[in-house]
Amino acid sequence: MSFVALDRLVKKQLIPETSAARVAFLWDEIRRLKKEKRAFLPAHNYQLPEIQAVADFVGDSFELAVKSRDIDSRLVVFCGVRFMAEGCYTLAPERPVYLPSLQALCSLAEVDADEVAERQDFLRSLGRNFVTMTYVNTYADVKALSDTCCTSSNAPKIAARLGAPDILFVPDQNLAYQVALQTRRMYLPPPDPHQFSPQEYKERIEPLMREGERQGLVGNVFAWEGACHVHHAMTLEDIAHIRRDDPEAVVIVHGEVRPELQEEADEVMSTSGMVRYVAEHPEKKKLAILTECGLVVRLELENPEKQFYKPCRLCRYMKANDLENVYETLRDEPAERRITVPESVRTGAALAMQRMIELAT
Ligand code: SF4
Structure with missing residues (x-):
């Protein structure tokens, strides 16, 4: 810029x-x-x-x-x-x-490395063949426990290239959903934050894993209980509001929004994906971008001929x-x-x- x-x-x-x-x-x-x-x-x-x-x-x-x-x-x-x-x-x-x-x-990065190690032990105790995939939004001690890192722009691509059927995805529970969807794995919702009970969690996920096997899915994504305070606060009403005001607007959401918003949006992508999408679609003149406002401001400045709706939010960090x-x-x-x-x-x-x-x- x-x-x-x-x-x-x-x-x-x-x-x-x-x-x-x-x-x-x-x-x-x-x-x-x-x-x-x-x-x-x-x-x-x-x-x-x-x-x-x-x-x-x-x-x-x-x-x-x-x-x-x-x-x-x-x-x-x-x-x-x-x-x-x-x-x-x-x-x-x-x-x-x-x-x-x-x-x-960053609200996502506040993950206790000991809790990650415990979750890995838990998955081993279940006999799962898994890799630990960590979003870059973590500190080095958690990254050091991981097989690979990823970002929102490459998470599904990396997940598709990993050898193991199961993935422990740390820490963003919503991006975990997108990874599961795009790599044909069963999404296993996270346990309650800081209240991990192995028995309760096991009882919750086992029927889902059986359902995944019945559907012939590749494996499972075990979602961690983290979320971005900016994207997790966005609601279906944010999208409904845009649709009511301007049905022609393309609604693009970040992969860190909740699963129901990912399903409702026209496109789900990372911030770099959003920049590329806007540049590669000169015919799309009206866009609603659900992510942090800094990116939407950048897009507005770079594309003065387009109209951007701003159901965006600010990241205090x-x-x-x-x-x-x-x-x-x-x-x-x-x-x-x-x-x-x-x-x-x-x-x-x-x-x-x-x-x-x-x-x-
Ligand atoms: S927007 Fe802020 S809280 Fe959310 S992932 Fe980025 S840095 Fe973390």
């Missing part, structure tokens, strides 16, 4: 007119410092538009992981959330990685980064904002991330 001019952001009320001079100053300073320090500044699609505008690369978590690994720079200021900065460090630990705000976390803390981080390289991972954990996490990259490309 580096082509976005300041006056367009002001005109669209994305930044107040009173802040325009400060934003212009910060952009100049950030560009100068990036050059001087040979710093790389990647930004996730959900970051504020004034951050995306000054970033070196904007994309989804998979694109950012690959790009950040391959780029030759002295340091990285990662404009995203903590698990992404951790992933960047995991793949290239020789280079300092900074996160502009330590509040930039993504919005913890702003231009001021990006600038301070680049200028001062504060030790407390430097993201690292213990080496004993990093190597296992790196293997799972590398496997994702190999399977997805």
Whole structure:
């Protein structure tokens, strides 16, 4: 989005007119410092538009992981959330990685690694032939327990290439549904969060597994009990509202929305899939995109000839980064904002991330 001019952001009320001079100053300073320090500044699609505008690369978590690994720079200021900065460090630990705000976390990533290990033991006790597939929205200790990572853009593709019939899918219960659907596996809904009772869970899933066998499905997806606070809060009424207002609008949802919304939408995809879809369908002039608002703002700025409905929501974690803390981080390289991972954990996490990259490309 580096082509976005300041006056367009002001005109669209994305930044107040009173802040325009400060934003212009910060952009100049950030560009100068990036050059001087040979710093790389990647930004996730959900970051504020004034951050995306000054970033070196904007994309989804998979694109950012690959790009950040391959780029030759002295340091990285990662404009995203903590698990992404951790992933960047995991793949290239020789280079300092900074996160502009330590509040930039993620509701999905808060998974207890011990609980994952217990669930793996439970599945082994049932005699299941399974692999553990972990969404990149996790911290390194959970990635290190996994056979492979995935993102929303490649989860079904990776699942289809794995050898085992069953998948323990951690942590997004809704993306687990999409993986099951696209790879002909039975979706096994998650147990209650933090109340895992092996006996109760077993009684709940066994009839579903038998039904899957009866239908001749490939295997099962055991969903973890995590959810994204942005996408999980979206409702069928959000879609119904759009359909009532404009039946011609194409309704696109992210794979992290609840299963019933995935069934009701016209398309289900990742953020990079949404960007591609809009670019590859010039004839689709009206679109309703159910994901975090940062992406919808980006699409609006890049496609002024199209009309976007915005049943989107804000991620408080993504919005913890702003231009001021990006600038301070680049200028001062504060030790407390430097993201690292213990080496004993990093190597296992790196293997799972590398496997994702190999399977997805
Ligand atoms: S939008 Fe959801 S998945 Fe993405 S960082 Fe925010 S809470 Fe995490």
